[in-house]
Amino acid sequence: MVKMYGVTRVYAGGAQALRGVNLSIDKGEFVFVVGPSGAGKSTLLSMIYRGTVPTNGQVWVAGRNVVRLRWREVPLLRRRIGIVFQDFKLLPDRSVYDNVAFALEVIEASPREIAKRVPLALDMVGLSHKAQAMPDELAGGEQQRVAIARAIVNDPFIVIADEPTGNLDPDTSMDIMNLLCDINMRGTTVIMATHNQLVVDRLRRRVVQLDEGIVVRDELRGGYCGEA
Amino acid sequence: MSGMSCEVDTAVKLRTMAALGGQALRSLRKTPALTSIMVVMACMAAVSIFAVFAVNLTAIGRQLQSQVQIRVFLDQNTVPDDKEALGNSIRALPGVIKVEYVSQDEALDRLKLQMGESGFFLNDLERNPLPDSFNVSLARAEDARAVAAGIWKLTGVSDVIYGQKWVDNLVGALRVLWGLTGIVACLALVGASLIVSNTIRLSVFARRKEIEIMKLVGATDGFILFPFVMEGLVIGIAGSAAATALVAAGYLGLVTWVKSVASFIPIIRDPIHMRFAVIGTVAFGAIAGLAGSAVSVRRYLKV
Numbered sequence: 340m341v342k343m344y345g346v347t348r349v350y351a352g353g354a355q356a357l358r359g360v361n362l363s364i365d366k367g368e369f370v371f372v373v374g375p376s377g378a379g380k381s382t383l384l385s386m387i388y389r390g391t392v393p394t395n396g397q398v399w400v401a402g403r404n405v406v407r408l409r410w411r412e413v414p415l416l417r418r419r420i421g422i423v424f425q426d427f428k429l430l431p432d433r434s435v436y437d438n439v440a441f442a443l444e445v446i447e448a449s450p451r452e453i454a455k456r457v458p459l460a461l462d463m464v465g466l467s468h469k470a471q472a473m474p475d476e477l478a479g480g481e482q483q484r485v486a487i488a489r490a491i492v493n494d495p496f497i498v499i500a501d502e503p504t505g506n507l508d509p510d511t512s513m514d515i516m517n518l519l520c521d522i523n524m525r526g527t528t529v530i531m532a533t534h535n536q537l538v539v540d541r542l543r544r545r546v547v548q549l550d551e552g553i554v555v556r557d558e559l560r561g562g563y564c565g566e567a
Numbered sequence: 568m569s570g571m572s573c574e575v576d577t578a579v580k581l582r583t584m585a586a587l588g589g590q591a592l593r594s595l596r597k598t599p600a601l602t603s604i605m606v607v608m609a610c611m612a613a614v615s616i617f618a619v620f621a622v623n624l625t626a627i628g629r630q631l632q633s634q635v636q637i638r639v640f641l642d643q644n645t646v647p648d649d650k651e652a653l654g655n656s657i658r659a660l661p662g663v664i665k666v667e668y669v670s671q672d673e674a675l676d677r678l679k680l681q682m683g684e685s686g687f688f689l690n691d692l693e694r695n696p697l698p699d700s701f702n703v704s705l706a707r708a709e710d711a712r713a714v715a716a717g718i719w720k721l722t723g724v725s726d727v728i729y730g731q732k733w734v735d736n737l738v739g740a741l742r743v744l745w746g747l748t749g750i751v752a753c754l755a756l757v758g759a760s761l762i763v764s765n766t767i768r769l770s771v772f773a774r775r776k777e778i779e780i781m782k783l784v785g786a787t788d789g790f791i792l793f794p795f796v797m798e799g800l801v802i803g804i805a806g807s808a809a810a811t812a813l814v815a816a817g818y819l820g821l822v823t824w825v826k827s828v829a830s831f832i833p834i835i836r837d838p839i840h841m842r843f844a845v846i847g848t849v850a851f852g853a854i855a856g857l858a859g860s861a862v863s864v865r866r867y868l869k870v
Contacts, residue, residue, distance in 0.1 A: 388783070411787070418785035428780055445786035447583050489784070 346396035356382040374549035380532035421490030425505035460492040480511035536563035607806025610755035615814035618844040637703040662710035763859025803856020
């Protein structure tokens with residue numbers, strides 16, 4: 340599903356975010372990417388949806404070398420990937436329903452398709468009853484649920500979550516994690532960068548640990564800190 | 568990832584275009600579009616005024632040019648057959664539309680008529696001093712020099728006169744005026760494009776979060792750009808249409824005034840003759856709007 344070969348990313352100014360990363364993630368896996376701030380977690384995730392391109396190396400997603408995608412092909416890649424961020428990235432002037440529908444509107448889905456898919460996505464995240472609420476009327480966990488609904492409404496094969504519990508309390512974080520696990524159970528690959536030791540230790544999924552841009556640990560059922 | 572092999576259809580669907588058009592109009596309310604429309608209007612009004620001026624002077628110039636004539640004086644001893652042959656030769660020259668023979672008696676009569684009472688001495692002449700002549704009308708005043716040179720080469724011609732300097736000055740003045748109109752138009756285009764560009768930049772900035780999300784969920788460049796291009800186009804067209812309306816109203820007032828006070832001034836009174844100025848100004852506004860938004864979107868959106 341996702342393969343990286345010798346991926347290095349050097350930013351302007353010489354800072355090295357990733358150094359020769361090799362990684363292979365299969366379809367249906369749930370992978371935590373952990374490591375201290377500045378370890379390269381977000382850069383690694385953005386390589387998958389081509390938010391960043393490597394300075395060296397190759398990134399393959401679903402059999403395509405995304406580094407070599409033409410610019411016009413990038414939107415099509417992103418339509419198959421759901422992305423969730425720590426800061427939710429919701430549009431404050433649109434309702435919950437419209438925020439989720441937005442992901443379908445911009446890919447020019449038909450109104451019928453939108454009317455069918457949005458309620459399903461909201462039902463999946465348990466927010467059907469708040470479809471007409473505005474984002475600022477929701478709690479942090481609910482806002483993240485809306486972001487997840489937007490990420491899955493297009494039925495993606497990968498969900499990328501960059502610190503999705505970073506702004507949430509422990510209980511709400513576990514709710515979000517349960518939701519991501521449900522999505523994973525349906526066959527969607529989930530790749531999540533996190534600092535949240537509690538969720539990593541509790542879920543015991545594959546853990547890829549980065550330190551200064553290098554993969555220092557890749558453990559199948561790991562904890563946040565590894566087998567110390 | 569089926570379908571990745573084919574590119575995203577960058578053409579925006581009609582239904583989507585309508586939705587995005589609405590979005591562009593909503594965006595106009597959020598950005599200082601009215602200010603931009605006013606500035607575009609000022610730029611385009613300058614273009615319109617110059618265009619109206621140039622169209623009028625060109626019309627006057629054409630009218631004056633149509634009155635430009637070459638007078639060809641004949642040798643006194645030219646026989647009638649030769650005169651006819653000479654007339655035919657002149658008629659055959661390129662640019663000549665009419666050749667009128669004026670005998671020396673007719674020329675004297677015309678002179679008497681022209682001079683009126685002050686030409687009393689003409690009645691006492693023992694002999695008519697005026698030569699036979701041809702009055703040659705031209706299609707275009709610019710051809711006067713070449714036609715005159717051609718006539719000089721013909722036999723039986725004693726002199727050729729035309730208002731050479733006057734004709735050259737007129738042609739030159741019209742060229743300068745149109746050149747000036749072109750320069751003003753270019754400056755206005757650049758000015759209007761810059762202001763539109765600035766407005767679109769603000770619009771892009773105001774919607775940067777939305778744009779970021781659009782990119783992340785797989786919107787095409789065309790989808791993201793369309794509302795901004797529409798916004799620029801609307802500003803350009805609205806500004807230039809307002810300028811056209813303003814200048815047209817002023818011009819109609821001027822026409823009415825000229826008609827009542829100085830009707831001898833050959834101002835274009837039929838608005839249909841000004842249609843090129845109107846269409847040109849609005850088209851210019853549209854180009855400025857498109858160019859402005861394209862520059863801004865390319866520079867600040869980087870999609």
